[in-house]
Amino acid sequence: MPNLMINDEDYINKICSLLKTVEQTEKSSMAKASRLIYASLKSGGLLHVFSTGHSHMIVEEMFYRAGGLIPINPILDDSLMLHKGAITSTQNERIPGKATEVLQKAGLKAGDSIIISSNTGINAVPVEAALYAKSCGVSVICVTSLESTMHLTSRHDQGRKLYQVSDIVIDNHSPLGDGAMVVPINGQITGGTSTFSSLFIAQRIVLMVENLYLAEGLTPPIFMSANVPGGDEFNEKVAYYYKGLIQSLW
DSSP states (O other), X not given: OOOOSOOGGGHHHHXXXXXHHHHHHHHHHHHHHHHHHHHHHHTTOOEEEEEOGGGGHHHHHHSSOTTOBSSEEEEOOGGGSGGGOHHHHHHHTTOTTHHHHHHTTTTOOTTOEEEEEOSSOOSHHHHHHHHHHHHTTOEEEEEEOHHHHHHSOOOSTXXXXXXXXXXXXXXXXXXXXXXXXXXXXXXXXXXXXXXXXXXXXXXXXXXXXHHHHHHTXXXXXXXXXXXXXXXXXXXXXXXXXXXXXXXXXX
């Protein structure tokens, strides 16, 4: 009788292999992104981070966390996130003009940089977000699955995909269907991958940016944990400079 079980014990090997692949193949792209971000931050700019659906976790991962960069502006819109209606948010991600509506409120300015994460990179919102940001003079870094986007048809009204309209492309190497495992009885994909690799990319970029500060003898602008002694006081002090610039801080 054939084995009809998912080999769930192999999941950790799949994820570790995925992260090693990202480290080996995307290191130069991550370094290029880090240099761009560093130049922007050093000149007083912000790093904006934007996404939709599950990919929005990269936004929360980079914003106001222990050891995270301070000058990060998270662009989180309820209508594009799952907690306000998962099916509705999926539909909203495909609406032309939605990205402009959201990003117009985000305070983008020339010289800033933005990370836009979209696993498939085919929907209207991430593509238009990149185009809008570039029209504002903002450098665009995208995190996407090239394997997925190459196999799928764009939903953008001009047939464009996120990687095609970004300045720097970082491949999260998530497979088509965003899963590392297969359900034997029907071949359905399971065991999500893109969150692990995309968040790894986010943290890898943060570390690279911090090293660029250190290479010039500067202290990286990073938060402390709010749950260690002195954390609240430290964070409030360093965040005060960005009051009015990063709305989600206050």
